[in-house]
Amino acid sequence: MAGVAGSTRERSRIAPYLMILPALAYLGIFYVVPFFSLFRTSLSTMGGSVYLPKLTFAWEFGNYARALSEYREQILRSFGYAFCATVLCLLLAFPLAYVIAFKAGRFKNLLLGLVILPFFVTFLIRTIAWKTILADNGWVVSALGSVGLLPQEGRLLSTGAAVIGGLTYNWIIFMILPLYVSLEKIDPRLLEASRDLYGTNRRMFGKVILPLALPGVLAGSLLVFIPSVGDFINADYLGSTKTTMIGNVIQKQFLVIKDYPVAAAMSFILMALILVGVLLYTRALGTEDLV
Amino acid sequence: MTVQATTALTSPGRSFRGSFKLGDFALRAGAALTLVFLFLPIAVIIVFSFNKPAGKFNYTWQGFTLENWAHPFKYPALANALKLSLNVAAVSTAIALVLGTLVAVALVRQRFRGRTAVDTFMVLPLTSPEVVMGASLLTLFLSMGWATGYVTVLLAHVAFEISFIAMTVRARIRGFDWTLEDASLDLGASPLRTFLKVTLPLIVPGIIAAAMLSFALSLDDFIITYFVSGSTVTYPLYVNAATKAAVPPQINVLATAILVISLVLLAVGTLYRRKRIDTA
Numbered sequence: 001m002a003g004v005a006g007s008t009r010e011r012s013r014i015a016p017y018l019m020i021l022p023a024l025a026y027l028g029i030f031y032v033v034p035f036f037s038l039f040r041t042s043l044s045t046m047g048g049s050v051y052l053p054k055l056t057f058a059w060e061f062g063n064y065a066r067a068l069s070e071y072r073e074q075i076l077r078s079f080g081y082a083f084c085a086t087v088l089c090l091l092l093a094f095p096l097a098y099v100i101a102f103k104a105g106r107f108k109n110l111l112l113g114l115v116i117l118p119f120f121v122t123f124l125i126r127t128i129a130w131k132t133i134l135a136d137n138g139w140v141v142s143a144l145g146s147v148g149l150l151p152q153e154g155r156l157l158s159t160g161a162a163v164i165g166g167l168t169y170n171w172i173i174f175m176i177l178p179l180y181v182s183l184e185k186i187d188p189r190l191l192e193a194s195r196d197l198y199g200t201n202r203r204m205f206g207k208v209i210l211p212l213a214l215p216g217v218l219a220g221s222l223l224v225f226i227p228s229v230g231d232f233i234n235a236d237y238l239g240s241t242k243t244t245m246i247g248n249v250i251q252k253q254f255l256v257i258k259d260y261p262v263a264a265a266m267s268f269i270l271m272a273l274i275l276v277g278v279l280l281y282t283r284a285l286g287t288e289d290l291v
Numbered sequence: 292m293t294v295q296a297t298t299a300l301t302s303p304g305r306s307f308r309g310s311f312k313l314g315d316f317a318l319r320a321g322a323a324l325t326l327v328f329l330f331l332p333i334a335v336i337i338v339f340s341f342n343k344p345a346g347k348f349n350y351t352w353q354g355f356t357l358e359n360w361a362h363p364f365k366y367p368a369l370a371n372a373l374k375l376s377l378n379v380a381a382v383s384t385a386i387a388l389v390l391g392t393l394v395a396v397a398l399v400r401q402r403f404r405g406r407t408a409v410d411t412f413m414v415l416p417l418t419s420p421e422v423v424m425g426a427s428l429l430t431l432f433l434s435m436g437w438a439t440g441y442v443t444v445l446l447a448h449v450a451f452e453i454s455f456i457a458m459t460v461r462a463r464i465r466g467f468d469w470t471l472e473d474a475s476l477d478l479g480a481s482p483l484r485t486f487l488k489v490t491l492p493l494i495v496p497g498i499i500a501a502a503m504l505s506f507a508l509s510l511d512d513f514i515i516t517y518f519v520s521g522s523t524v525t526y527p528l529y530v531n532a533a534t535k536a537a538v539p540p541q542i543n544v545l546a547t548a549i550l551v552i553s554l555v556l557l558a559v560g561t562l563y564r565r566k567r568i569d570t571a
Contacts, residue, residue, distance in 0.1 A: 013403075015397075015401065016397045016401035016402075016403040016406075017403065019393040019394065019396060019397035019401070020393065020394050020397050020398075020409055022389075022390050022393065023390040023391060023393060023394045023413075023453050023457065024394075024409070024412075026390055026449065026450070026453065027412070027413075027416065027450065027453060027454075030428065030431075030446055030447070030449070030450040031415075031416055031424075031450055033431060034424075034427035034428045034430065034431040035427050037427060037430045037431045037434050038423075038426060038427040038430050040430075040434075041430045041434075055434075092321075092324075092325045092328065093325065094321075095317075095318045095319075095320075095321030095322045095324075095325065096321070096322040096325040096326065098318055098322070099318055099319060099322035100322075103318075103319070109561070113557060113561075114326065114329075114330075115326075115329065117333070117550070117553075117554065118329050118330060118332070118333045120507070120549065120550050120553040120554070121332075121333060121336060121546050121549070121550055122510075122511050122526065122527055122530060122546060122549075123511055123513060123527070124513055124527050124530045124531055124534075125336060125530060125542060125543070125546045126332050126333075126336070128530075128534060128538065128542075129331075129332035129333070129335040129336045129339075130332055131350065132335050132339065132350050132351075133331060133332065133335055135350060135351070137351065169328065169329075169332070172325075172328075172329070201314070222418070226418055226420060227420065227421065229420065230420025230421060230422045230423065231422075231514075232422060232514070233513065233514070237534065246422075247420075247422045247514075250422050250423075250426055251422065251517070254426055254429060254518065255517075255518070260430065260433075263426065264426065264430060267422070267423045267426045267427065270420060270422075270423060271419065271420070271423045274418065274419075274420060275418075278414075278415075278418045
């Protein structure tokens with residue numbers, strides 16, 4: 001560990017603090033303070049006019065009660081959609097990550113490059129492209145319709161399935177890469193050992209590969225789930241008024257209706273639910289596998 | 292994301308003999324299916340950049356034309372939005388790079404009280420949903436009475452970039468053999484020469500990877516920017532407004548162009564690295 005500690009020559013007591021100070025100060029002002037500001041807002045009452053709102057801090061916990069009762073449906077839906085998207089990402093990403101890690105040979109780097117490539121196109125434009133693909137008069141709908149696989153309403157766009165599909169598409173990269181990294185780290189000798197000891201393929205998968213890939217599965221799940229649960233673009237572009245999520249509510253309350261206290265309370269509910277998960281995660285596995 | 296990708300790209304290839312005989316085909320088919328899923332929208336974007344849309348929206352195929360490619364900057368608002376986004380990405384990345392790299396080097400090289408706490412704290416912004424970061428920054432700016440615009444967009448972008456940069460650089464420089472610095476000094480090189488010839492070459496690839504990631508994230512950011520932009524229009528904000536009014540095919544042209552440019556840069560970078568490894 002001597003290498004990590006650095007050479008004694010430049011070891012100084014204040015040097016590290018001087019190095020971290022600028023960033024911590026910046027994040028203090030533009031990350032921590034805004035959260036306090038948001039928290040205060042969430043416990044305030046709003047008076048004044050629509051054009052000149054006046055917020056008064058009043059320990060108004062009623063905002064939380066209102067947010068929870070009025071938007072319970074959106075909260076549950078967001079967690080449901082994000083959960084489905086995370087599971088779909090895992091199912092779609094695992095074979096690809098596995099093939100790249102173990103079977104791609106000299107095409108490994110090419111495949112990794114290909115996987116990253118779609119994400120050089122702006123998020124919104126990719127989502128608009130899905131709108132074209134899933135359109136009512138598009139070839140996907142007519143193809144599914146002709147084999148009788150179309151859902152009852154006869155359309156794909158503006159359904160919950162389309163929103164989940166969009167969430168899956170937009171964040172699958174955060175599942176593929178951690179999965180790939182944890183699979184790639186597996187020592188091939190462990191697999192040989194498993195085979196030499198007469199382990200069947202299924203047992204090798206369950207007892208060797210899966211446990212070793214678990215950090216990747218967990219990191220990927222978190223990295224997909226968090227942006228999915230707070231998203232409002234996919235629900236906005238690919239969904240309908242029946243598929244709105246927490247993000248849509250926060251966005252609308254903040255920027256259109258301008259009911260700041262309820263919007264802030266909503267943000268805090270979302271944040272608190274996620275934060276608990278993240279802290280449990282970092283406590284259990286550390287931050288190393290997250291990025 | 293790029294941290295994983297770049298470590299993945301530079302790690303030596305590894306494969307093992309033998310395979311799951313039964314599951315092998317299913318695995319490869321599954322992987323191929325996912326690749327198709329990944330590229331379907333990209334194909335649509337490229338194809339529709341050659342579309343001759345009938346109405347205001349470029350959503351259905353009407354006919355082939357090269358007109359859009361001949362006039363990529365036909366709409367000045369789109370060109371200006373792209374210019375502004377490039378400006379914000381460059382300036383915010385430059386600021387965040389200094390702040391983030393210092394933290395990363397401190398976290399890897401130094402032992403100090405509260406190191407673990409700083410480490411966890413730096414991860415938090417990465418795990419906060421964008422909609423909450425945007426909303427909280429907006430309440431701050433509102434309560435301070437600041438008008439939202441270019442400056443607030445810049446401040447917000449730096450805020451989310453610092454953590455990405457710190458974590459990327461940290462991941463890339465962890466595990467380096469820092470005793471090389473001692474060796475250089477022991478062999479009589481001056482501290483400056485040691486920094487230029489030993490330390491800098493060790494950390495520069497990590498800094499470049501972090502800068503590229505930060506630039507890309509800034510260019511693509513919609514949600515946080517949406518909250519703090521006021522009347523300032525960045526590229527993603529222009530695209531969003533377009534979906535409500537009119538989507539010109541030039542959006543697809545520029546998206547395709549950005550994709551091709553990134554691809555060329557990626558290829559050049561890979562070839563350059565390979566050449567350096569070969570000649571080394």
